[in-house]
Amino acid sequence: MLFADYLLLLFTTAPRRPKALFNVLRGKRTVSTLFAGLTTGTLAYLDSWHGVPLTTFEAATQQLQSAGWLEATQPGYLRVTAAGVTEQNRLRKGLYLPTAFEQFQQADVRQFTAISQLALQVVSEAVHQERRYYPLTTDQHIQWQVKNWFRQWQGPTLGQQIYDELTAFLQTLSDEAAAVFAQSLTGFGLPGLTDQQLATQLDRSPVTILVMRKDLSCHWIAWLKQQPTATPLSALLQPFLKANPVSSSAWQTFQDYLTGQSLTEIAQRRRLKLSTVREHLLETSILWPDFPAAQLLTPTRIAQLSTIFADNPVIETWQFKTVQAELPTMDFFWFRLYQIMRCHDAA
């Protein structure tokens, strides 16, 4: 299995912009990317392929086109062909499909993965009184965070605690998944297996192992969050949990809005451009379904916009120029906000 296989599953028979999908996967949090994620139902994948190079992505879409599974409908758009649908069905049967990627919106999965790997190594070496070892990462920042955590929790029972916690977690997984998780760990006397080595052993592809391991990190985070009392590992996770999927700056703007301040007041007080304040609110409205969009829009604007698009139920095909033709003074912000609201309503 290849990256292209996973990518194919993110396209549908309706044309989609690959560039927007790429931005969703690498976690670019602009309003247009987030909106594309909302309309294509791919927001759960936001940031799940952080760091994937554009060249890799483009090579994969090219490969899918050459195979006849994707076709270009107009410049910048791709859709799945009939043969592509058959291939998608085949892939869905055999491919490991992630089931917990929504955690990418609820925690900093990447950071937690990096920190937890080093933390487990440090505990393992300490359990065996080993002081001389090569740390998994030389990143000073990660080392400092692990050091602080370790100082707080070190003690004669830490090894046993970690053992119990990980055992309880791995028991919730399939044997294959538990094997991937455990064998990739690094610690005393065990360097851990690479994705390539795990792939050979399990007769999977390295990309599949990569997806499995990302998904396992997500499952682990979900499991840790459910633990009733603070444990060493849930404490390690704590700083990486997000209260909500919205960026902190946008969330602040939203809180200000909830206190009854006007958008202009918020912009002045926080020394932001009005357009930035509006972007913050759009971001919040996309990622936070309880956002009071109708209230912000006002009944008048809703009535105007719903009249304009009364004949077109396919929300993502709406064009701002249709609005401009009828209501030349209406700002793009109101159009997009209305569109987002209707997307949430439809879902």
Next chain:
Amino acid sequence: MQREALYQLLKTKYGFDAFRPGQYEVITDLLAGQDVLAVLPTGTGKSLIYQLVGTVVPGLVVVVSPLISLMQDQVARLNYQGEKQVAALTSQLDFGAKQSVLNHLKTLKFLFVSPEMLKQPPVLTALKLVTLSLLVIDEAHCISTWGPDFRPDYLSLGALKQTLGNPRTLMLTATATPKVREDILAQLQVPMAKQVIYSVNRPNIYLAVEQVVTEADKRARLQQLVLTVQRPSIVYFSSKRQTDLIADWLRSTTKLRVAAYHAGLSAEDRFKIQQQFMAGELDVICATSAFGMGIDKADIRQVIHYHLPNNLADYVQEIGRAGRDGQPALAVMLYAPGDEQLVRNLNELTTASPMEIQADQQRFMRQQAPNTDLSQVLQYYWTHGYSVGQVTTQFEQRQRAKEIELSQLLAYIQTKKCRRAYLMTYFSEAAPTHTATCCQLAGERLPLESLGLMAGPTESKTAVTPWQQILAQLFLQNS
């Protein structure tokens, strides 16, 4: 410092009873306040020199190093040896992480930094506020346009050293011809530096060259070598793709434990492969030249070059990773006619035509940021006031130098006489007398038996350990 005290420190801190050749001499010279240019072969523990000096002299040791991967290996190695106050300043750090390192300089003992990073004003400002115990220029030959690994950014180091108040300086390299040595001292403005030079000769490494006719023959010969010669082995390639392909092929056609290692792997995978290799869990590593720089494994028995190295200096460095325990080891260069073209192609990548140079200078004049590898390199010259003509001449000289290096490498391959004698002459050293364990003369068989390098039985691949057992092994004390 007294001799006894130094030996005491060596014993307590590193667990060694004796210094390796050159170490003691360089350390005492540095402690006496001398600048030192040390030419010590790979595997002589160059990092121990500045670690020990750093332990004795108060202040920060700044190590200028050319490669990010090398820096990370060095930081990991120092961590391993119990040095906790170590950091690397690289372009990979984000703004916050870089700031955090600069704010903590006073608490650090060792700082690794690239020459590009060192010349950034915030870095220099921060460094001027702390006491420097030692400035180390690692891979110092990169400063010489006559050397094979010339890096234009190294040219700034002389001036930067002045800016930092002329700290005591240690210049380290494994291979340097007299001309390169002269260049290092001139560029760093330390004509009075003490030179400590040890032979590049590694008598326990048997030198062999195997000429094959086709690529298929080469593969077959490679397979035969890794199966019949004592393990572990390193096989060097010049492309990532070939590294992966041949590693896969060896894995599927032999029972050997084989891994590929190159810059395309994630940091995590690179770490794991290095650790598996050190722990004796791998028989063969297929690698690009990035592998091994930070590796200190004493019992590597064979280094094979599947592709030609760039030049003889690189070759000596790379085979130097074999036999550090002093026991017999084997270096084999596999050569098929036309292989030199691959080296030429790689050299082409770093060249530039007068037109390209001219065009890039215009880019610089338009104040556009460099956007290719080439313009990154050229940027240095433009910011330092070089003319298009000067740069063109410089590039032409480099190309000619590379072509000469390649012909010297080919002469080593083709020679009918003692290969070691050829190598030693190349480094301006006296040639030792040829013996049966020295090198393979044209047409001779590999004397594996008399070298004691016949392979033992293949280790069977270990069965998969259940996850419960792995957790117990990792986290429970008596498992």
